Amino acid sequence: MTSAGRFAPSPSADLHIGNLRTAVLAWLFARTSGRRFLMRVEDLDDRTHADIAARQLADLAALGLSWDGPATRQTEHQQRYDDAVDSLVDRGLLYECYCTRRDIAASPRAPHAPEGAYPGTCRDLTQKQRATRRQETGRAPALRLRTDAAEGTVHDLLHGDYTGVVDDFVVRRGDGVPAYNLAVVVDDAASGVDQVVRGDDLLSSSPRQAYLARLLGHPEPMYAHVPLVLNSDGARLAKRDGAVTLAEIGTGNALSQIAESLGYTCNTVEGMLSEFDPGRLPRAPWIYRPAS
Numbered sequence: 594m595t596s597a598g599r600f601a602p603s604p605s606a607d608l609h610i611g612n613l614r615t616a617v618l619a620w621l622f623a624r625t626s627g628r629r630f631l632m633r634v635e636d637l638d639d640r641t642h643a644d645i646a647a648r649q650l651a652d653l654a655a656l657g658l659s660w661d662g663p664a665t666r667q668t669e670h671q672q673r674y675d676d677a678v679d680s681l682v683d684r685g686l687l688y689e690c691y692c693t694r695r696d697i698a699a700s701p702r703a704p705h706a707p708e709g710a711y712p713g714t715c716r717d718l719t720q721k722q723r724a725t726r727r728q729e730t731g732r733a734p735a736l737r738l739r740t741d742a743a744e745g746t747v748h749d750l751l752h753g754d755y756t757g758v759v760d761d762f763v764v765r766r767g768d769g770v771p772a773y774n775l776a777v778v779v780d781d782a783a784s785g786v787d788q789v790v791r792g793d794d795l796l797s798s799s800p801r802q803a804y805l806a807r808l809l810g811h812p813e814p815m816y817a818h819v820p821l822v823l824n825s826d827g828a829r830l831a832k833r834d835g836a837v838t839l840a841e842i843g844t845g846n847a848l849s850q851i852a853e854s855l856g857y858t859c860n861t862v863e864g865m866l867s868e869f870d871p872g873r874l875p876r877a878p879w880i881y882r883p884a885s
């Protein structure tokens with residue numbers, strides 16, 4: 594299988610100019626390195642919608658982006674997630690967790706545990722304690738990975754070596770839905786993705802994903818976490834900031850603004866291909882001021 598890059602939008606809202614810019618960058622990275630470029634709709638969560646997915650793909654195509662083969666949908670890949678979970682169960686690497694977010698926030702952090710790490714409340718429950726927790730909560734448990742690390746380091750093209758939390762993260766939610774980290778790792782490996790270009794809000798997830806990839810016997814992909822787009826208050830760009838989607842901005846206008854933000858003189862994606870130089874990518878967030 595030839596190597597690939599990808600863009601993996603979650604169809605919970607229309608793509609805004611920041612997401613579109615990340616997609617352009619993912620495409621540029623893949624196309625300039627001889628990789629296939631894949632499109633994967635991350636529709637496992639029930640806050641996602643097929644009509645939004647269709648609009649996202651139409652917007653990406655309108656920019657001039659093309660991908661190899663049809664866009665895939667994570668909801669079509671249940672079998673591969675189940676297989677991965679089963680293999681981890683067989684190796685004794687998963688445990689049931691009954692904690693809610695609120696439980697986790699309220700429990701004391703283990704000494705030396707990094708901020709945001711799961712405190713390990715359910716890690717060593719006996720069978721009897723598990724049965725009691727199940728009865729008390731009336732909930733089906735999530736499945737967490739029993740990790741043997743507290744942190745992990747990945748190499749990122751823009752951030753250099755990045756060290757972040759590797760806690761006992763969830764691989765399957767209590768409602769049976771595969772967790773984001775598991776689905777990404779399994780899908781990337783299954784489709785030959787060895788180049789992950791995405792927004793740098795996901796940088797902190799990459800040590801967990803690289804850890805899981807290693808456990809499942811997959812190579813760690815090359816990472817490039819690109820700067821986010823912020824509003825003029827320095828907050829993450831959002832719908833309420835005004836005209837931020839392709840329909841609101843207009844395709845030509847959006848392309849020129851993306852090109853300008855990246856320092857290109859060309860305002861088509863084909864033109865940007867010839868100007869692309871990963872070493873010259875802006876490292877700071879792009880502050881976007883929507884026309885009101």
Ligand code: GLU
Pocket residue numbers: 600601602603635777790791795
């Ligand atoms: N679906 C995720 C998002 O839209 C991206 C996942 C990824 O690129 O790994 O934020």
